[in-house]
Amino acid sequence: MPEPAPLRFFVPEPAVRPGDAPDFSNVPIPEAGSVRRPDVEAEPESFRDLAYSIIRVLDRNGEAVGPWAGSLTDEELAEGLRHMMTLRSFDARMQMAQRQGKTSFYMQHMGEEAVSCAFRRALEPGDMNFPTYRQAGLLIAGGYPMVEMMNQIFSNESDPLKGRQLPVMYSSKDHGFFSISGNLATQFVQAVGWAMASAIKSDAKIAVGWVGDGATAESDFHAALVFASTYRAPVVLNIVNNQWAISTFQGIARGGSGTFAARGLGFGIPALRVDGNDYLAVHAVAKWAVERARRNLGPTLVEYVTYRVGAHSTSDDPSAYRPKAESETWPLGDPVIRLKNHLIARGRWSEERHKQAEAEVLDAVIAAQKEAERHGTLHAGGKPSTRDMFEGVYAEMPPHLRRQRQQAGV
């Protein structure tokens, strides 16, 4: 017997790096409409293949095709388009506000708008999202006032969170939006706990967990799947695979697993993979998974295949680790343009109306920004008080904090 070769250490690498031509040939994209739609009551064992495919509705001509089509009316689609356009415009203004020093930090959604905007439509009042920092579409599409979001981003005197949280770490219980931690994946397992509580109380509300591709590597992700599986929690567990975890390509977190969705199969959790840039597909899958949860059929794991067009945050420069033109060649296109083209194909929209809507949306965002700035920005105007810093650590301030507050002179 010959000696085996010395052991080799393996580190996955993305197909291309800066200077290379973008290449997504390793991302197989099935035809729109080609993936079947199982009944929500179907045995999870019977559709394991859906964890390895991509559910798509909108085809290249902007037509909605296949068994997942038809979950939304024309009016709802037009409203959905407006939500995504609003989020994009909001992002552009806040990105600029950060460059102008009005806030310390910002995170935009460019390319991922469909995921949170479309998902929000599948929920009922009282359901609870446990989001990460790139799901502000849940708030925009849920009717949360933009000026409140901006007050939080500017940490001004009207900040609903009193200046205690990093910008974009919103919280709104009334809008089903759990306080964003900023620590990754911690909230995935909390969503499962919230869902377990709803079941313990024989309630009708469901929970939704959100995590990015990179953060699926955290233990919290695996604990969430174990608990969701064990207690059949009424929860939808969403993985937003935007290909990049800051500078690290998704292959580092995914390892030898075929897809992120496939991680659910080992836990006996049904798993679907969906075109995250297809508003209709996201909504149809969300509706399906939400219905499963609501009907006591247990958790569903959903992977949204999308692409982070922008930088991770205002502190990041993607040109250092991926080809500049990569986003332009992303095979699933742009979610706003795709829904726009669909509405045009349906005769419900036009280029002129789109331009007009862009102007309207921008006006609304600017008006909200003006209103928010009246209450101050990070370094100018009204801001939360030093006293606010000491409040709310506990329901009742303990003596040691009271002493420290006095020492601080407030």
Added chain:
Amino acid sequence: MPRMTMIEAIRSAMDVSMARDDNVVVFGEDVGYFGGVFRCTLGLQQKYGKRRCFDTPISELGIVGTAVGMAAYGLRPCVEVQFADYVYPAYDQIVSEAARLRYRSNGQFTCPIVVRMPTGGGIFGGQTHSQSPEALFTHVSGLKVVVPSNPVDAKGLLIAAIEDPDPVIFLEPKRLYNGPFDGHHDRPVTPWSKHPLSETPDGHYVTPLGKAAIRREGRAVTILAYGTMVYVAEAAAAESNVDAEIVDLRTLLPLDLEAIVASVKKTGRCVIVHEATLTSGFGAELAALVQEACFFQLEAPVARVTGWDTPYPHAQEWDYFPGPARLARALLETLEA
């Protein structure tokens, strides 16, 4: 008045709380059907059903993480981590999530959870069943930290913890579960039934958090102790004939500074004792507070008697454990200083 062991008192606290409030749920590893490895939850699943008392997968992060979500929903989870030594996988959920949820959401979401865990040594448990990690939690803003030393306190403090609107770390000195232990490991175990503090009311009562208790009045020196060390302090004072005042802190965070300062101002001397390692231990915080508040009354340096700065050993348990002999020496040195 019924007499209870620490285990029975803790169980009674959960029983009373579950009977009074449907939102109280109890879960953890081996907690449901079996009733816990220390039997603290025995009978609760039978009485309240699986939806309110259940077994979990072996995942401390999952136990605390789901508890945070449940608390945000409106439940009051009282969860068990089988040994304090196993809490570290849940540390992020406790420190970054439970402790800060009220603050970062400006009160929209709160986290009224209790994390119970057996703490401390004295059972030949080696490094994985003997640690005293209280200082890792007293360093965290937003938490409360409780260490009871007897059955009647354990019950009242646990009920208070379950009813508290904020997260509470509830450390149960496991060597006290079945009887007070003064560090004389070579002597027969004293059962709780012979101790006056085992007299524990059956029903509901609350021992407020943040209040210390004087276990022995004295004039010569103040001993600051909690958990098992309360009995070590009693033994050390008796055996060295030192008229020590023993303050049982009961709650470490928030701390009853008033009681500590009143005692040290009276005695002019202070010895702090805990099982946990010395460096950056809770004793360091106590020593700092005592010198800040009592500098001009102090007649001797504040002394600390603690576990050594090593991992908790197995064979050398009694060389590590701060027993009555070591504490007595420190008392005499403090009196002579």
